[in-house]
Amino acid sequence: MKKIEAIIKPFKLEDVREALSEAGASGLTVTEVKGFGRQKGHTELYRGAEYVIDFLPKVKIELVVPEDMLDRCLDVIVAAARTGKIGDGKIFVTNVEQVIRIRTGEHGPEAI
Helix, strand or coil: CEEEEEEECHHHHHHHHHHHHHHCCCCCEEEEEEECCCCCCEEEEECCEEEEECCEEEEEEEEEECHHHHHHHHHHHHHHHCCCCCCCEEEEEEECCCCECCCCCCEHHHHC
């Protein structure tokens, strides 16, 4: 099993969710986060004053998938989240040693 963490632009969330659902992903967790990478933030004008926005709003999507679904899920996330502009985000993949569904006590892939 693999855990996918994708940091994307907030307005792309619904596109990514729909694409993952069509790809067969059974569930995901979404967290509103802030951060910066190569963008390094930006400046905004508000009532005549200039403000530096260091941390930009992003969305983090987390899901655990069987290894045979990994490539398909990664492909649909990239396709759905890409705008072609700086700040599109990143995807991180890590190994998951064990999953337990609390309600039923199921272990492993059955618990996903």
